[in-house]
Amino acid sequence: AQSVSQHNHHVILSEAASLELGCNYSYGGTVNLFWYVQYPGQHLQLLLKYFSGDPLVKGIKGFEAEFIKSKFSFNLRKPSVQWSDTAEYFCAVDDYGNNRLAFGKGNQVVVIP
Amino acid sequence: DTGVSQDPRHKITKRGQNVTFRCDPISEHNRLYWYRQTLGQGPEFLTYFQNEAQLEKSRLLSDRFSAERPKGSFSTLEIQRTEQGDSAMYLCASRISSAEAFFGQGTRLTVV
Numbered sequence: 001a002q003s004v005s006q007h008n009h010h011v012i013l014s015e016a017a018s019l020e021l022g023c024n025y026s027y028g029g030t031v032n033l034f035w036y037v038q039y040p041g042q043h044l045q046l047l048l049k050y051f052s053g054d055p056l057v058k059g060i061k062g063f064e065a066e067f068i069k070s071k072f073s074f075n076l077r078k079p080s081v082q083w084s085d086t087a088e089y090f091c092a093v094d095d096y097g098n099n100r101l102a103f104g105k106g107n108q109v110v111v112i113p
Numbered sequence: 114d115t116g117v118s119q120d121p122r123h124k125i126t127k128r129g130q131n132v133t134f135r136c137d138p139i140s141e142h143n144r145l146y147w148y149r150q151t152l153g154q155g156p157e158f159l160t161y162f163q164n165e166a167q168l169e170k171s172r173l174l175s176d177r178f179s180a181e182r183p184k185g186s187f188s189t190l191e192i193q194r195t196e197q198g199d200s201a202m203y204l205c206a207s208r209i210s211s212a213e214a215f216f217g218q219g220t221r222l223t224v225v
Contacts, residue, residue, distance in 0.1 A: 034213065034214075036216075043204075043218045044156070045216075046213045090156070099163075103155035103158075105153070106155045
C-alpha cells in the first residue's frame with residue numbers, strides 16, 4: 001500500500017525565517033500531490049496541488065512546492081514565514097490506481113513572533 | 114455555506130453504545146471519503162464512495178463500522194458497540210473525481 005512520510009513532526013521557527021517541509025511517498029505510478037493546512041480550530045484546507053506540468057507549483061499565502069519524480073518527493077517551502085503560518089501541514093498523495101488519497105502524519109509548525 | 118458539513122460536531126457516548134455521524138458533501142461532488150484523525154496523526158483513510166458505491170474500505174474499518182451513501186448524496190458512518198479506542202475526530206471530505214478534496218469540520222467522538 002502507498003505511504004506518505006513527513007519528517008520533523010514539530011518545527012519551531014521565528015518570523016521571517018525560511019520553512020521547508022519534506023514529503024516522500026512510496027507509490028511508483030502516476031500520482032496527484034497535495035499539501036493541506038489546518039489552522040488551529042479550523043478544518044483542513046488546500047494549500048497547493050500538483051497534477052502535471054511544471055514541477056514547481058505555487059499555492060496560497062506565498063507557499064510553493066517542488067515535485068521531484070526521481071526522489072518521490074514533494075517538498076513544501078516558504079521563504080519568509082509569518083506568525084499566522086502557525087498550523088499543522090499535511091502532505092497527501094492520490095494515486096491513479098485506487099484514488100485513496102493518503103495523508104502523511106503532518107508537521108506541526110509554530111512561528112514565534 | 115455550501116461546503117462539506119458534518120453533524121454532529123461533538124458526540125460523547127458511553128462505551129458499548131452505537132453512534133451515527135452524517136456528512137453532507139458539496140452537491141456536485143461524486144466522491145466522498147471518511148477519515149479518522151487522532152492527536153498528532155494525519156487523517157487515516159477509512160472508506161470512500163463514488164456516487165452510491167462504496168469502492169474501498171481500509172483494514173482499519175472493523176466490522177463494527179459501517180458506512181452508507183444511499184442516494185449518492187449524503188453519507189452516514191455508524192459505529193456499533195463503541196470502544197474507548199474509537200475516540201477520535203472523524204472527518205468527511207468530498208471531491209469531483211481526482212480533483213482537490215474539500216473537508217468538513219469533523220465530528221469529535223469521545224467514548225467514556
